[in-house]
Amino acid sequence: MYRYDEFDKSFVAERVAQFRDQVARRLSGELDEEQFRPLRLMNGVYLQLHAYMLRIAIPYGTLSSRQLRKLAFIARRYDKGYGHFTTRQNIQFNWPALADCPDILNELAEVEMHAIQTSGNCIRNVTADQFAGAAADEIEDPRPYAEILRQWSSLHPEYSFLPRKFKIAVNGAAKDRAAIRVHDIGYQIVKNAEGEVGFAVYVGGGQGRTPLIAHKIRDFLPKADLLAYTNAIMRIYNLEGRRDNKFKARIKILLHEKGADAIRAEVESEFADQRDEALTLPQEEIDRIRVYFAPPALPARAASSIALARRKDSDPAFARFVSQNVVAHKTPSYGIVTISLKPIGGIPGDASAESMEKVADLAERFSQDEVRVSHEQNLVLPHVALTDLPEVFDRLASQGLATANTGLVTDIIACPGLDYCGLATARSIPIAQRISERFGEGARAQEIGELKINISGCINACGHHHVGHIGILGLEKAGSEAYQITLGGSADETCSVGAITGRSFSSDEIVDAIETVVGTYLKFRVGSAEDFLAAYRRIGMAPFKEALYGRE
């Protein structure tokens, strides 16, 4: 794992001291709200409906047990005993007092964490595939490059006041688990014909009120040019991105308005002009960072055992957990375990301090001290020996953390919605809870198979509804909550934006409507091998519309 050097340490400590002074000046009245707001936002402190909210970055979704324990400590000491993992690999605390925030940031600095650039028009937390460095299908670990981008972009003076926020994701396997095509820049690690590893560059993706899929503007970028090329993109965006209209300020709009070819030409020309500048990454520097992410020395373990096989045969719950929540690791005798934060009827992404501590203990004992946070709002133990699975499962089950629903209909992404968020127009969490209860954990959810339902409580799309196989967007209509359904969205390498089915549904109707959509899929699919997305892509919207609205 990356460890702070002297520079990182003093940099973060300095920021905490600055913020402590700023908060003191705000409370004493020296600063008014208008002066203070940008300062608190730069440190991840928002004001939501009920209280302040502190958003903390978890760079590329990687946490050590020590860090997760610290988050649990903060939840208990300064909040209400829980935290909420977000769709951008951050964690949010919903109830911190402003006066406590400097102390919280100080606690975080002790474990090399911070809330810098989790808000504002700057380069936000750089995200990555949650299985990075562990997945069997990986070309190369994306995290060293995410870390290089993080270091370069932190408080970058040229890019601290961009036209709008800017999100970068890096993915290391052919399977896109980081949703890179809906990011401002997505770097996909690829191997070229010569066998060299570099990046395919995607620019201009994003969700929000104008969902657009990123364009590939370069097939292969050598690793050494990662920063120089990012810099070229940022320069073009910083100069030409629209500052006159907040809703048109993201780079996706610039790309849309000027065309991908024009932007590609401009970026390439900017890149060529500054190629000899100091931004070319020396191999030693890449190697230095890569050392931090070197694969852990996994002890040799048997790929299976009699106990494991017996348990699978005799315990259907365990067998279901293994087939649903465990995926292949680079080392064949290990597996990657997803810990679902979506218990049936629960709040997607919420974790109590006790759960966090329990997961930290498990990571320490069974997963090389590592935990990951996924953009689907789950936690991951990336390096678990297969023969340890029964014990890990039992320990998770004893804490209510063994829900075997990864990728299923109840593994719902949901933003905090109107229950917390000042921007929301409708609630998301209660809808997620009701859908989850409707489908449950039994045979029915298994029968439905892979199906991603994403719910946002407003047009800003934090709940990624545009790229849910089924997306739900909460709106306000004449004083009531109304929910619009989209179908056919996908955030992976086959990225697509969902299409709206038609008129929206009331809070009372929405769960039945989702059941109708699922029922229609089950009716039309060609066997259980055809998942929802494949079926939708084959049969299109018409049968779903017919089922939902009849001939109205």
Added chain:
Amino acid sequence: MAKVISANRLADGIVVYAGRDGSWSEQLSQAKIFPSKAEAEAGLLVAQNDAKRNLVVEPVVVEVTEDASGLRAVTLRESIRARGPTIDFLPRTWAFARGEGPPPANSAKQGRKAVLRIPRLGGAPSVILESMNFMRSHDETTHQEQKRFDLKCPGYRTRVVAAESS
């Protein structure tokens, strides 16, 4: 429609209402009612003074109705601000630590059931959020929290009290 003034308290962001005695209260039931738009606007000017004095942030006028059970906010957003999230968000262990005791086994369920019934706001006066009393828990500041807060912001509470009683 009757109106009250609401804001968030500067130091901890908690939702507060301008009270009848000039202080800020965490309870909507304690809010001063402004029967007309003009009166509410005058009230807002006073509240904006309190924002300038760094007691609260972002004061706004909130529409309310009054019935036998007391005041309730008209919009869903303001209902949620007044009563807290509509979901059973507290981990059980936390509620227990606060001395609230473990909730009855089915309380989470009841909470959600009530939510299901929440219906259209702006329609007939409804039983909105009736079973959400567990949400009030965040309003009560414990003695320990208050002490911690006083240590962090020496003098803040004195100023608030002075301002409230002035």
